[in-house]
Amino acid sequence: MKIKLLIPLFILLTALVGCRAGHQQVLASEGSQVKLRSIQTRAFDTPDKRNTLRNCIATLQDLGFVIDSADDTIGTISATKLSGYRLRMTVSVRPRGEQMIVRANAEYNMQAVEDPEPYQQFFNSLSKAMFLDANDVN
Numbered sequence: 001m002k003i004k005l006l007i008p009l010f011i012l013l014t015a016l017v018g019c020r021a022g023h024q025q026v027l028a029s030e031g032s033q034v035k036l037r038s039i040q041t042r043a044f045d046t047p048d049k050r051n052t053l054r055n056c057i058a059t060l061q062d063l064g065f066v067i068d069s070a071d072d073t074i075g076t077i078s079a080t081k082l083s084g085y086r087l088r089m090t091v092s093v094r095p096r097g098e099q100m101i102v103r104a105n106a107e108y109n110m111q112a113v114e115d116p117e118p119y120q121q122f123f124n125s126l127s128k129a130m131f132l133d134a135n136d137v138n
Contacts, residue, residue, distance in 0.1 A: 036112070039114075039120075040104050041102070041103045042101075042126070043096070043099045044099060044102060044127075044130050046098075046099070046100055047098050047099075047100070048100070049075060049094075049100060052100040052130070053070065055126060055130055055133055057077055058129060059122060059125045063121060065079035065081045066079060066080055068080055076090065076093075077093075078091075086109070087118065088106070089104055089122070090105045091103070091104045091122075102123075104122050106118045106119065
């Protein structure tokens with residue numbers, strides 16, 4: 001009789017432990033997604049979407065990327081870098097008030113790039129280009 005009571009209790013405890021472990025994994029992946037998104041995104045103080053897109057294209061080209069497609073209506077650019085490896089980057093530009101939000105997504109072998117270096121390179125170069133453009137420095 002006691003064994004009949006212990007089996008459902010054991011099953012219930014096993015299910016609760018499994019749910020807890022799954023919940024912790026979800027929280028851990030959400031934290032890493034927030035961290036990755038913060039690496040991938042920058043805000044620029046300009047209301048000019050078209051000019052921001054032009055600067056993104058020029059920056060990608062300066063970094064050795066070949067532009068695959070660009071759409072100024074949607075605000076997206078796709079580019080590929082082929083120097084010993086195949087790195088694909090997609091950049092989106094969207095307005096937020098008087099700012100433009102630029103988000104870059106890099107992928108290598110169909111896997112999202114989580115290393116901050118390619119994003120830092122892109123945004124450092126883009127920041128310089130945006131500064132020079134805003135101050136009419138040729």
